[in-house]
Amino acid sequence: MPALTSISSQIILMILLSFIMLSKVRAQELRILTWTGYAPDSVIELFEKETGIKVKVTLTNNADIIDQLRENRGAGYDLVQPSMDQIAWSQQQYQIYKPIDMNRIDLSRVDPSLLKVTSNNVELEGSLYGLPHVWGTNGLIAHTSKPGTSLSFKDLCSSEYQGKAAMRLDRPTLIGFAFALGEDPFSAYDNQSQYRKILTRVSDKLIRCKNNLKAYWQGGESLLNQFRKGELRLATGWDAGGWKLHQETGHFNYVAPESGALGWIDTFALPARSKNDKAAYQWINFVMKPEIAALITKASGQFTASAGSEEYVDHKLAKSYRSSFSLDALKNIKWFPAQPEGISDLEQQALNQIRTAL
Numbered sequence: 001m002p003a004l005t006s007i008s009s010q011i012i013l014m015i016l017l018s019f020i021m022l023s024k025v026r027a028q029e030l031r032i033l034t035w036t037g038y039a040p041d042s043v044i045e046l047f048e049k050e051t052g053i054k055v056k057v058t059l060t061n062n063a064d065i066i067d068q069l070r071e072n073r074g075a076g077y078d079l080v081q082p083s084m085d086q087i088a089w090s091q092q093q094y095q096i097y098k099p100i101d102m103n104r105i106d107l108s109r110v111d112p113s114l115l116k117v118t119s120n121n122v123e124l125e126g127s128l129y130g131l132p133h134v135w136g137t138n139g140l141i142a143h144t145s146k147p148g149t150s151l152s153f154k155d156l157c158s159s160e161y162q163g164k165a166a167m168r169l170d171r172p173t174l175i176g177f178a179f180a181l182g183e184d185p186f187s188a189y190d191n192q193s194q195y196r197k198i199l200t201r202v203s204d205k206l207i208r209c210k211n212n213l214k215a216y217w218q219g220g221e222s223l224l225n226q227f228r229k230g231e232l233r234l235a236t237g238w239d240a241g242g243w244k245l246h247q248e249t250g251h252f253n254y255v256a257p258e259s260g261a262l263g264w265i266d267t268f269a270l271p272a273r274s275k276n277d278k279a280a281y282q283w284i285n286f287v288m289k290p291e292i293a294a295l296i297t298k299a300s301g302q303f304t305a306s307a308g309s310e311e312y313v314d315h316k317l318a319k320s321y322r323s324s325f326s327l328d329a330l331k332n333i334k335w336f337p338a339q340p341e342g343i344s345d346l347e348q349q350a351l352n353q354i355r356t357a358l
Contacts, residue, residue, distance in 0.1 A: 029054045030279040033080040037300030069096035074272025079280040084265040087122045087130045088338040098270045099127035104281040109288035114305040121338045130267035132305035137261035138172035141237035144253045152258045153180040157209035166217045166235040177202045179259040199350040207357040240301035243320035256329040263333040
């Protein structure tokens with residue numbers, strides 16, 4: 001029996017050592033679920049060199065983040081990057097996130113205005129479930145003959161741009177036209193009856209507008225190619241796409257619409273059952289360094305919430321940004337708020353009606 005006891009003890013010891021080694025491996029690995037360009041190789045290399053933590057990146061989108069965390073009950077990753085407006089409702093329904101420990105964040109590196117906007121939309125029962133990282137806007141890409149060009153979403157339907165305009169049939173287009181028509185769709189989020197009326201008015205406008213368009217665009221690069229070929233002069237689009245064209249040609253640029261560009265913020269969030277919070281906080285504080293944040297802007301084409309990072313951004317991109325956004329245009333950004341349940345269904349119904357209308 002003593003020999004058997006000795007063998008059993010050795011087996012138990014080996015199992016314990018295996019668990020210890022596995023824990024150490026996990027402690028040296030950071031699993032991130034994020035968007036293209038938000039964790040570029042150049043930044044990963046610098047982080048791994050400084051911390052010794054191995055970074056494993058999986059690329060995703062908002063729907064996939066929620067689906068994966070639901071399926072795994074908040075496990076599988078240490079850091080995820082959902083858009084600001086997707087956090088509150090998904091947390092209330094599925095409990096897939098854990099609160100951010102603000103004591104572990106270097107707030108001197110976070111733009112206070114973007115932190116305020118984000119906090120207003122991700123706070124639940126006194127806790128914050130997200131921090132701002134990358135931000136951008138939806139508006140118009142246009143042939144601009146002079147700086148300070150003033151345009152409206154409604155110009156997509158004007159005779160001046162007949163056959164030379166394009167739009168994407170998506171939620172931002174609905175919201176943008178609502179504001180252009182003098183409505184305030186975000187204030188109607190809590191009143192589905194009122195929101196449905198707004199969408200009906202927008203749908204009627206977009207159905208009448210169909211014959212003015214060259215096309216409904218799908219992919220961002222195909223849209224830019226149509227501008228490059230001279231097939232388009234005005235379209236809905238993201239700021240980064242407009243800035244890319246501006247740097248290439250000087251003739252096209254992103255324009256913040258008169259009624260306000262539509263602002264989005266992609267955040268940092270912690271899954272409910274993440275295993276390596278320490279590494280996640282290290283990553284957040286590292287990528288919010290201004291010089292590191294500028295590398296993410298270079299990779300993604302979007303600006304970040306890192307305070308002072310614009311000083312490190314490529315001067316051509318900074319010039320395009322300044323030509324798109326005056327101080328008033330920045331103040332007029334309409335940030336997508338937390339999206340309540342049922343709103344997306346109403347929007348999809350409106351989009352289907354527009355798409356199938358003759």
